[in-house]
Amino acid sequence: MRDRIFYSICFGFILGVLVRSFSTSGGVGTPTLLGVGVVYIAILLGIISIALLLFFILISKNKFGLLLAIFVFTFCLGVFRFQLADKSAPAFLESRVGERVVLSGVIVDEPDTRENNERLVVAVGDKSQEIKILVTADFGEEFKYGDLLDLRGRLEKPENFTTDQGKDFDYVNYLRKDRILYVMSYPEIEIVSGGHGNPVRRILFTVKNVFLDKVNMIVPNPENLLLSGLILGERSSFSESMRENFVNTGTIHIVALSGYNVTIVAEWFMKIFSFLPMLFGAIAGILAIFLFVLMTGGSSTALRAGVMASLALFARATGRNYDVARALIVAGVGMIFFNPFILAYDVSFQLSFIATVALIFFTPKIEKHFIWVPKHFGLRDIISVTTAVYIFVLPFILYKMGNLSLVALPANVAILPFIPPTMLLGFLTGFLGLIHPILSLPFGYAAYVLLHYEISIVNFLAQIPFAAITVPDFPFWLTLAIYVYFIYRLFGNFLRPSPN
Structure with a gap:
């Protein structure tokens, strides 16, 4: 019963924020569903839900009625929270x-x-x-x-x-x-x-820019642009053709501030410290995530990605998926409470959340189909994770972006094994460059070789006819139906009522 109360609270709040999101100025909801009308309806429902809560707690003791009243009440709270955030222009x-x-x-x-x-x-x-x-x-x-x-x-x-x-x-x-x-x-x-x-952010940005300057002294263009994207999520300087090639090969995520990308790095740190007890390895990975967030300047996007990655890392290290699922939902609700707009309008948050769910819950389902893949260099893990995440985020990508890459799987398998060492070499290039450029030369040259290989793979696969196709009208109802099916397959046992 406690679990159902927990999920009623969380999902009621999320749905309230979502409904109010689609009624805001510039939103994409039903034209007649205006923000003021939604708030008035929420006030009415809130009063009714409080009365029902008192009734089901003090008199009826009906469990379904209690859950429904809790859901409606937190739905109203979600509407009110968005209303507070949706301030009018001065x-x-x-x-x-x-x-x-x-x-x-x-x-x-x-x-x-x-x-x-x-x-x-x-x-x-x-x-x-x-x-x-x-x-x-x-x-x-x-x-x-x-x-x-x-x-x-x-x-x-x-x-x-x-x-x-x-x-x-x-x-x-x-x-x-x-x-x-x-x-x-x-x-x-x-x-x-x-x-x-903020003086702290100013210092972080200064350190970051000096770090990038040292990297750019050693690693030439365009390899330095990719390295900046890998280490710090910097992709704004990508040329249009370079960005298009990464999108069409399904590899743009490697230069995005997402929980998926950060988790790959953190897991590699765990492998480095695998000679230590698992808890210490996980701590090393989380410290790597913390360092990454600092290096990006502590942006809210990086912070959210870091939280998602830390939860995914803890789940894969301990196997306590159920506990982490609750923590993931609490983290998501907390982020939405802090900024309600991210639920409907921040693709980075949406992708991070979906990819983290895939990493924690879908990857174990996929891994058993890849026992034939050798474990050398973490190849089996990389293929399993890549396949699981790509399958899980694909409906969302089709609905939101309308881009379907037909070469994403081979592109990711060819590139991802080299991403962690590339990032390590790039980090050493910048860090040692702060001491003296000569110290960073061997690491910079080694990073360049890997970066050149990765860009060459992307450019080659992007030139294949029909490497990517456009799906402009992928329907919302189909996206929703696919994720309902995914959720049922992953969490069906938890959703079914117990015999008792």
């Missing part, structure tokens, strides 16, 4: 949309350097009404986290668009999850002063 900016404005603000995230421009997240207004603006700037100035800027340009609202795969992308709410409500394209920018923002 009038002083809303009235100036479409006009040329003069604003002052601080860069509150690391500048995002792209192939043709640079993107800055600038916070304007006081703490009580702080709003973020995504500023697209030309190259020239060296912008840093914590810089105070004067901006002169046209203030606009972001707009949704259609991707190259024909999928509608809710760009408005994608930015809104980070409290970014406006955009400015190529305004006049003056750096007033530096050193603002």
Whole structure:
């Protein structure tokens, strides 16, 4: 009974957030399902559910009724939590949309350097009404986290668009999850002063950039771009063709901040320390995850990926999948409570969560089909994990992105065994480069060889005809049906009522 109460609380809250997500401005829900209407309905349901809770606790003792009342009550809490997060834009900016404005603000995230421009997240207004603006700037100035800027340009609202795969992308709410409500394209920018923002993050970003500079001194382009992506999740500098090749071969995940990617690294650390008791090996892996999160600057995306990876690592090290499942759900609910927008509008969070579930629960089901694969160099583990995760995330990828890679499995099998040593060599290249560049040369050259091989595999497979196909209209109902089937096969024994 306690388990069912736990799941009623968690899934009721999640469903409440999800329903309210689809009724927000720019959302994709039913057009008549407006945010205000949902809140009023939730208030009514909340009052009814409290009355039912008291009735079933004090009078009826009916278990099903109690669970239903708990579910409805936490559903209402989910609606209210999203309502609190879905703040309206301040009038002083809303009235100036479409006009040329003069604003002052601080860069509150690391500048995002792209192939043709640079993107800055600038916070304007006081703490009580702080709003973020995504500023697209030309190259020239060296912008840093914590810089105070004067901006002169046209203030606009972001707009949704259609991707190259024909999928509608809710760009408005994608930015809104980070409290970014406006955009400015190529305004006049003056750096007033530096050193603002969180001093800890400023130090982390400085160390990260110095580290990358040392790597770039030794490893040439484009191999250095891949190495930056592997170690720190940096892929913004990828050329369009390079990014497209990684997407079409199903290998873009290796340069993404996801629980899946981080777990692969952590498991490799566990193998290094396999001569120690398993608990110490798991601790070494979790320390590697912590180091990774710090190296990325402590971003919320990296932190979420680190939490997911730590749970997956603990599950695979101890075999206590059931306990970790509860911890995973609690972690997911906690992240959603902290930022309700990530449930419906953060693909990174969604992929991390789905991939972590696959790592913990689906991989053991798959492994028995690969006993014929040798264990040398962890090949069996890599193939099992890759297959399990790819099968599990495929419906989501088809629905969300509309891209189906037909060469993903051979591409991942050919590349993934070399990713951990590549990352280790890359880390040593940057770390020793901080001491003296000569010390990093042998490690940098070795990393280059592996990186060149990995890029060559990706480029070769991407050129195969029909390496990837576009599925623009993969239906939501089919995606939902597939995951219901997956959940039933994985957790059917837990969902069935006990004989007693």
